[in-house]
Amino acid sequence: MTKVDRRVLKSQEAIKKAILELMAEKNFDDITIRDISDRANVNRGTIYLHYADKYDLLDKIIEEHINNLRELCHSASEMTFKDGNYVWFEYFADNHLFFSTMLNTKSAAYFRSRFLDLVVQEYKVEVDVTEGKNQGLREDVILQFFGAAVVGTVEWWFRNGMPVPPRVIAEQTGILLDRNF
Amino acid sequence: MTKVDRRVLKSQEAIKKAILELMAEKNFDDITIRDISDRANVNRGTIYLHYADKYDLLDKIIEEHINNLRELCHSASEMTFKDGNYVWFEYFADNHLFFSTMLNTKSAAYFRSRFLDLVVQEYKVEVDVTEGKNQGLREDVILQFFGAAVVGTVEWWFRNGMPVPPRVIAEQTGILLDRNF
DNA sequence: CGCGATGTGTGGAATACTCAACAAACCATA
DNA sequence: TATGGTTTGTTGAGTATTCCACACATCGCG
Numbered sequence: 491m492t493k494v495d496r497r498v499l500k501s502q503e504a505i506k507k508a509i510l511e512l513m514a515e516k517n518f519d520d521i522t523i524r525d526i527s528d529r530a531n532v533n534r535g536t537i538y539l540h541y542a543d544k545y546d547l548l549d550k551i552i553e554e555h556i557n558n559l560r561e562l563c564h565s566a567s568e569m570t571f572k573d574g575n576y577v578w579f580e581y582f583a584d585n586h587l588f589f590s591t592m593l594n595t596k597s598a599a600y601f602r603s604r605f606l607d608l609v610v611q612e613y614k615v616e617v618d619v620t621e622g623k624n625q626g627l628r629e630d631v632i633l634q635f636f637g638a639a640v641v642g643t644v645e646w647w648f649r650n651g652m653p654v655p656p657r658v659i660a661e662q663t664g665i666l667l668d669r670n671f
Numbered sequence: 672m673t674k675v676d677r678r679v680l681k682s683q684e685a686i687k688k689a690i691l692e693l694m695a696e697k698n699f700d701d702i703t704i705r706d707i708s709d710r711a712n713v714n715r716g717t718i719y720l721h722y723a724d725k726y727d728l729l730d731k732i733i734e735e736h737i738n739n740l741r742e743l744c745h746s747a748s749e750m751t752f753k754d755g756n757y758v759w760f761e762y763f764a765d766n767h768l769f770f771s772t773m774l775n776t777k778s779a780a781y782f783r784s785r786f787l788d789l790v791v792q793e794y795k796v797e798v799d800v801t802e803g804k805n806q807g808l809r810e811d812v813i814l815q816f817f818g819a820a821v822v823g824t825v826e827w828w829f830r831n832g833m834p835v836p837p838r839v840i841a842e843q844t845g846i847l848l849d850r851n852f
Numbered sequence: 853c854g855c856g857a858t859g860t861g862t863g864g865a866a867t868a869c870t871c872a873a874c875a876a877a878c879c880a881t882a
Numbered sequence: 883t884a885t886g887g888t889t890t891g892t893t894g895a896g897t898a899t900t901c902c903a904c905a906c907a908t909c910g911c912g
Contacts, residue, residue, distance in 0.1 A: 497868050497899065500712065522889065531681065533870050538891065678869065678898050703859060714900050719861065853912105860907075870897075877890075882883100 502540055504530035506551050507587070509544065514591045518548075552601050555588060556608055563612045571671070572664030579656035582644065590648040602641065610637040616671050623670070636667065683721055685711035687732050688768070690725065694779075695772045699729075733782050736769060737789055744793045752852070753845030760837035763825065771829040783822065791818040797852050804851070817851060 508529035512521045523544060527534040541547040562581055566574045582589050592601045610633045619629050643663055647654070689711035693702045704725060708715040722728040743762060747755045763770050773782045791814045800810050824844055828835070 493901090495868070495900065496712065496714065501869080523891090524889075531677065533677065534890090535871085535892085536869060539868075543891085674871090676870065676898070682899075704861090705859070715860090716862085716901080717899060720898075724860085855911090857910090858908080861905095863902100863904080865901090867898105867900075869899085871895095872893105874893080875891095878888080880885100880887090882885085 498540070501530075501532055501536055504532055505537055505540070505547065509547060510551070510587050510591050513595055514587070518544075518595070551588065552592075552604060555585065556604055559608060560612065567615075570664065571667040572661050575664045575667070576657060576660035579647075579660040582647075583652065583656045586648070586652065589644070590652075593645045593648045602645075605644075606637050606641050609640050610634065613637060613671075618671075632670075636670065639666075679721070682711075682713055682717055685713055686718055686721065686728065690728060691732070691768050691772050694776055695768070699725075699776070732769065733773075733785060736766065737785055740789060741793065751845065752848040753842050756845040756848070757838060757841035760828075760841040763828070764833065764837045767829070767833065770825070771833075774826045774829045783826075786825075787818050787822050790821050791815065794818060794852075799852075813851075817848065821848075 505526060508526045509521065512525055512529060521544065523537055524534055526544065526547075527537055530537075537547070541550060559578065559581065562577050563574070566577045569577070592598045613633055613636065614629075617624065617629055617632050619625060619627055619632070624632060640663060643659070647659060686707060689707045690702065693706055693710060702725060704718055705715055707725065707728075708718055711718075718728070722731060740759065740762065743758050744755070747758045750758070773779045794814055794817065795810075798805065798810055798813050800806060800808050800813070805813060821844060824840070828840055
């Protein structure tokens with residue numbers, strides 16, 4: 491983890507913020523590189539210094555958030571669902587520009603599936619079908635079921651402008667998960 | 672007016688914003704160059720590329736705003752006081768970070784006097800003591816009187832968090848000035 | 853007094869960014 | 883089909899910024 495030059499951090503931050511803002515305003519296909527560089531107040535060439543094209547740019551942004559979420563998951567692995575969820579929803583709220591545009595724009599199905607994959611993957615260690623309340627059920631069914639539930643809830647939360655504070659929604663989804671795992 | 676490199680604009684903007692924010696938080700004497708560079712997210716050395724020290728930095732900021740105000744004055748020279756004031760108060764509102772910290776912090780007496788000088792100077796062409804309602808009065812008295820009135824009103828406006836929209840305060844001070852010049 | 857800790861101003865080498873220009877691809881319209 | 887306008891991705895030279903290091907000043911404290 492070698493130190494990254496402050497200039498690249500600032501440039502990349504500006505560029506990422508710019509494309510997310512633009513995606514909230516118009517269709518991804520209609521966004522040009524110049525749009526992004528103008529919004530980010532950066533030379534057009536600077537974007538190509540860091541990203542191959544706008545698709546690569548979006549990919550990298552998604553990748554970064556998925557990784558951060560996974561990281562949060564693991565650092566909170568010994569928490570209850572309630573507290574673990576809280577960490578996630580706080581992250582959602584901190585990065586609401588990303589998540590709300592990603593989950594509102596219909597062209598972002600790719601992120602939705604990446605997100606679902608992550609949830610399923612991280613829940614896998616939690617579910618036990620050999621004993622307890624889920625004995626006899628299929629693991630993959632349970633995972634898809636509650637994975638979709640969580641992702642859908644997050645979607646709803648952003649589509650409606652985060653009508654409930656993170657603390658509350660984390661608690662309630664935590665209760666529902668604890669009850670079933 | 673040759674094109675200025677986008678990088679210097681961004682750096683200077685960040686630096687100026689940083690020092691004003693810090694002045695709103697603590698005493699000017701307690702602000703270090705590192706404080707400013709941290710807040711502005713620029714290297715400490717970058718500040719020295721543009722300014723000799725923090726005093727020079729503040730001077731340059733003041734100078735810039737005084738010049739902008741003077742410019743606004745002249746481009747609006749044929750307006751009534753009401754409309755001319757509106758242009759000013761809009762500029763105040765756009766740059767409220769600067770003006771409110773400059774007029775609130777007690778250490779900024781220097782700006783206040785620069786500001787007053789500007790007002791007096793710009794009003795000089797408006798006042799006429801050879802005829803009309805001000806016949807027989809001393810020009811310098813009138814100028815100081817209404818100069819102080821305007822500056823004081825602006826101070827009050829910022830000290831109270833701009834309780835009135837620019838349009839309104841511009842109108843009312845405009846009426847008071849029109850009545851007396 | 854001595855002495856860390858902190859702030860200041862300057863220097864040089866590395867490098868990220870800017871700017872302007874270019875050819876190629878694309879796309880709408882005549 | 884031709885054509886003008888726009889976007890794209892790349893290049894090269896110039897420059898602003900970064901980063902690190904240094905010497906020096908200041909200051910509170912034992």
